[in-house]
Amino acid sequence: MPERTPYIAANWKMHKTVAEAAEFVDALLPRIAATQCDVVVCPPFTALAEVVERRRGTAVRVAAQNMHEEESGAYTGEVSAPMLVELDVEAVVLGHSERRQHFGETDEALARKLPAALAADLEPILCVGESEAARDAGETEEVLERQLQTDLGGLDSAQISRVVIAYEPIWAIGTGRTATPEQAQEVCAFIRDVLRMRGAAADEIRILYGGSMKPGNAAELLALPDVDGGLIGGAGLDPEDFAAIVDAAG
Ligand code: PEP
DSSP, X not given: OOOOOOEEEEEOOSOOOHHHHHHHHHHHHHHTTTOOSEEEEEOOGGGHHHHHHHTTTSSEEEEESOOBSSSSSSOTTOOBHHHHHHTTOOXXXXXXXXXXXXXXXXXXHHHHHHHHHHHTTOEEEEEXXXXXXXXXXXXXXXXHHHHHHHHTTTOOHHHHTTOEEEEOOGGGTTSSOOOOHHHHHHHHHHHHHHHHHTTSOGGGSXXXXXXXXXXXXXXXXXXXXXXXXXXXXXXXXXXXXXXXXXXXXX
């Protein structure tokens, strides 16, 4: 089985001014200088350029938190993949549950965004996850399979192999509740099976867990065979906590 490099990403959501972003990067870099992991920071659009410049020459990569599928057009308030690439942004989070819940992001829109991201050479971090009601109803796998099949519907198997998947149970995001290691492993293994059935190089795809990952629980989650990293919200705002999670990833 190929070795998968651990992938640890901080999703800042709508947090941090440009000055605060600069402070974070300056504090983070010395703390993770020796890491072998892929370390990614996902600032709001306004702080992307600052983070890109501050991390130049380091292993830290930069991701946006969303993008529009068209290259340009009459889409007030939106930002396109080529605009992100022009800033030297390397990746983009797509389908975060907050975008699905508050901004009407649909699986159909994601099926258009994923090919657009790859065409621009942005690495997509696709978020999928079930609600608490779906889990309680025993529908977790059904929900995830539907999201994956639709969201990845515009990609061939080689393109799917270039996507990073983040499993984020909605009930665990920002709640302090974490999936148990058994739940995280079970779902991430299921996701890998779905990717394999789509013909992708499933053993090479990084599958992240996200949902209240903290320095105190990261090592246990990151040691699971099908969990290849984390998408971190709250703990990703603090350079010390985030560096501790990077450390736990090895
Ligand atoms: C997230 O926003 O993707 C997330 C996982 O948040 P938190 O770590 O705060 O639960």
